[in-house]
Amino acid sequence: MNITLRIWRQPGPGRPGHMVTHRVDDISPDMSFLEVLDVLNQRLTAAGEDPVAFDSDCREGICGMCGLVINGIAHGPQASVTTCQLHMRSFADGDVIDVEPWRAGPFPVLKDLVVDRSALDRIIQAGGYISIPTGSAPEAHSILVPKDDAEDAFDAATCIGCGACVAACPNGSAALFLGAKITHLGLLPQGQPERDSRALAMIARHDAEGFGGCSQIGECTAVCPKDIQLEVISRCHRDVVTALFHHGEQQEGPPEDQTGGNLASGPAGD
Amino acid sequence: MAVTGLIMVLFLLVHMYGNLKLFYGQAEFDDYAYHLRTMGQPYLPYSGGLWIIRVVLLVSVLTHIASAFTLWARSRRATGGRGGGRYQSTRARRGVQRSYSSFTMRWGGVTIALFVVYHLLHLTTDTIHPGGVSSSAYVRTVNGFEIWWVVLSYTVALIAIGFHLRHGFWAALASLGANTSRRRRRHLNALAVAVAVVITVGFLVPPYTVLFGGITA
Ligand code: HEM
Ligand code: SF4
Ligand code: SF4
Ligand code: FES
Numbered sequence: 001m002n003i004t005l006r007i008w009r010q011p012g013p014g015r016p017g018h019m020v021t022h023r024v025d026d027i028s029p030d031m032s033f034l035e036v037l038d039v040l041n042q043r044l045t046a047a048g049e050d051p052v053a054f055d056s057d058c059r060e061g062i063c064g065m066c067g068l069v070i071n072g073i074a075h076g077p078q079a080s081v082t083t084c085q086l087h088m089r090s091f092a093d094g095d096v097i098d099v100e101p102w103r104a105g106p107f108p109v110l111k112d113l114v115v116d117r118s119a120l121d122r123i124i125q126a127g128g129y130i131s132i133p134t135g136s137a138p139e140a141h142s143i144l145v146p147k148d149d150a151e152d153a154f155d156a157a158t159c160i161g162c163g164a165c166v167a168a169c170p171n172g173s174a175a176l177f178l179g180a181k182i183t184h185l186g187l188l189p190q191g192q193p194e195r196d197s198r199a200l201a202m203i204a205r206h207d208a209e210g211f212g213g214c215s216q217i218g219e220c221t222a223v224c225p226k227d228i229q230l231e232v233i234s235r236c237h238r239d240v241v242t243a244l245f246h247h248g249e250q251q252e253g254p255p256e257d258q259t260g261g262n263l264a265s266g267p268a269g270d
Numbered sequence: 271m272a273v274t275g276l277i278m279v280l281f282l283l284v285h286m287y288g289n290l291k292l293f294y295g296q297a298e299f300d301d302y303a304y305h306l307r308t309m310g311q312p313y314l315p316y317s318g319g320l321w322i323i324r325v326v327l328l329v330s331v332l333t334h335i336a337s338a339f340t341l342w343a344r345s346r347r348a349t350g351g352r353g354g355g356r357y358q359s360t361r362a363r364r365g366v367q368r369s370y371s372s373f374t375m376r377w378g379g380v381t382i383a384l385f386v387v388y389h390l391l392h393l394t395t396d397t398i399h400p401g402g403v404s405s406s407a408y409v410r411t412v413n414g415f416e417i418w419w420v421v422l423s424y425t426v427a428l429i430a431i432g433f434h435l436r437h438g439f440w441a442a443l444a445s446l447g448a449n450t451s452r453r454r455r456r457h458l459n460a461l462a463v464a465v466a467v468v469i470t471v472g473f474l475v476p477p478y479t480v481l482f483g484g485i486t487a
Contacts, residue, residue: 008358019358072362098359105348170365170372171341172348212348213341215375216441216449219354222366231449238447 001027001088004096005040007052010109017109019098022052029089033076034059034066036088053112061085061225064160067167068113069100074164074223082162082225102167106174106209117163119209120177124161126205130185131193149187156183158226165220165228171212176220178206179232186239196243203240271337272442274330279439279465281327282431286472292411292485293476299408331383338379371437378434385427392420412487415480424477432470439465 002025010017024040031039034056041051057065066084070076076086091097101109106119145153159180166174182199185191191198207213214233221230291302310319349356354365371378391397393410400420401413414420440462449455479485 006358069357069359072357072359073366098357098361100357100359103349103356105350168366170349170354170368171345173345207344210344210347212345214445215341215372216437216444217365217368217372219365219368229452230444230455231451234444234447234449237445241447 001029001091001093003027003036003088003091003094005036006096006098007112008100008109009052009112010101011111013108013110017112019100027088029087031088032059032084033068033070033086033088034084053110053114055114056084059084062160064162067102067115067162067164069098069102069167071098074102074167075162075225079222080225080227082160085225102163104163104166104169104172104211106172106211107163107166115163117161119211120161120163120166120174122209123174123178123202123205124181126201127181127185127198128194128201130190130198132190143189145189153184153187156180156187156228156232159184159224159228160226162225164223164225166211168219168223169212169214170217170219171215173212173214173220174206174209175211175214175233175236176224176228176230178202179234179236180228182236182239183232186235195239196246199236199239199243200247203236271334271341272445274334274337275438275442277326277330278334279435279469281323282469282473286469289473289476292408293479296406296408296487299411300406303407331386335379335383338376342376369437371433374430374433375437378430381430382427382434385423385430388423389427409487411476412480412485415477418481421477421481425474428470428473431473432466435466435469436462438462 002023005022005024006019007022008017009020022040022044024036024043027036027039034054037052037054044051054068055065057063059066061082061084064082066082067075068083070083070086075081075083076090078086078090099113101107101113102115102117103109107115107117109115157180159177161177163174163177165176166172169175182202185198186195216230216233218230221228288302288306291299306320307317310322314322345353354368355363388398392400392414393407396403396405396410399410399414400417401410401415404410404413415424440459443449443458443462444455449458476485
């Protein structure tokens, strides 16, 4: 296959960037999208030019590093896959393909296609600890979890923190990511002791990072490589509203930011 | 946003139902307008009940608009002011799955707000009187809707309201935590379409009946 890539090139943070056209000939339809960028980079390097900066790690769809906006769609035209799992057979010979970084206020572009997604990590951090015994593995039957809850919690836990939901959201909201994290622990017995404070602290951090507010448009779930469902946003709002009610009853000050207080495992991303 | 929106939807349903009394003739309709003012008496003074509703509606409208501005400002900050159009690529401008209604929320909202002002000047305060001045709400309404451009302006507004409610009703329920499964999501979306259609069509039936001579003053 021969294709033409129009790639966002930007020399550094805050610097102006623009779309640059690169031709890539003789590629196989079985190559992944990232392998095509590898091929392009080898040729650019051999020609003494600056290679295209992009992120990747596992290349098997589980780490969440590799987000690219391809033809205007986060993670490209194929549903339910990450960019590393998108193959060139999804395109036609001779295609011109637009490749851009995630765009959102809280995700500054570092170089070319690489953005800083640590705002998502700070939301996780704000969630803080959960009170569970660590050390030797607990007896598996000591905590009972209803089957449906276990499944829903597990579905939510598959969120890999890639940030495609933010990239696709017309409001630049991370509501789907936040909802996945809140749902994941909120449905499990282990998540109950800190359920209220976690919901309040995480949504406060989400807003403080500069993400937009959700207006239930649903673009996020349509591009999510892990098919995180829109109901996690409703579940998150339920937890926040419930927490506010409890909070009113207790007459306390606002919950303290639990950043840095990771005693046991936090609501980890992957 | 959600709570105030739902209050206004409730008002619209009652208002739409009330308008259908136009079919019962002048006496019944004006009597209804009179009862709006005497409801709650003698606990409340004349017009007291109506004023309570007006205050609730006004507070809802203002809160709704203030929330919309807050959301809009946050959205602008998070997307460099470009929303869904922030990518260079023009190939997915309409998104992957979003509804047409979801694009029309902001300008639709502005259209509706302007309409409400026009409508209040027309039928509540009688300041604009395309069909002639009258102290009878029935006569004001019927005379107004005998004019094609009045009906046209109401039609445009109600279509805007229909789109606004199609997305707004669904979003309000989802934001309040009602969307808990795929099935629920299908039902909530269907409900939103139904509410939007009922309100748009229900409001438009009287004006068109007047226009085509089915109701006369
Ligand atoms: C064809 C459609 C409509 C008709 C025939 C109609 C008719 C009327 C009439 C006759 C009144 C005056 C009632 C009175 O003073 O006794 C009124 C008031 C009002 N209408 Fe409508 N209306 C329509 C659509 C709408 C829509 C779509 C909205 C909102 C978006 C709306 C909002 C209001 C409000 C806020 C008032 C003022 C209530 C008050 O404070 O007295 N109307 N309408
Ligand atoms: S919710 Fe989906 S799109 Fe968003 S960060 Fe998680 S895996 Fe990525
Ligand atoms: S539902 Fe829509 S508005 Fe909400 S986070 Fe997803 S894409 Fe953004
Ligand atoms: S590189 Fe890990 S998900 Fe794509």
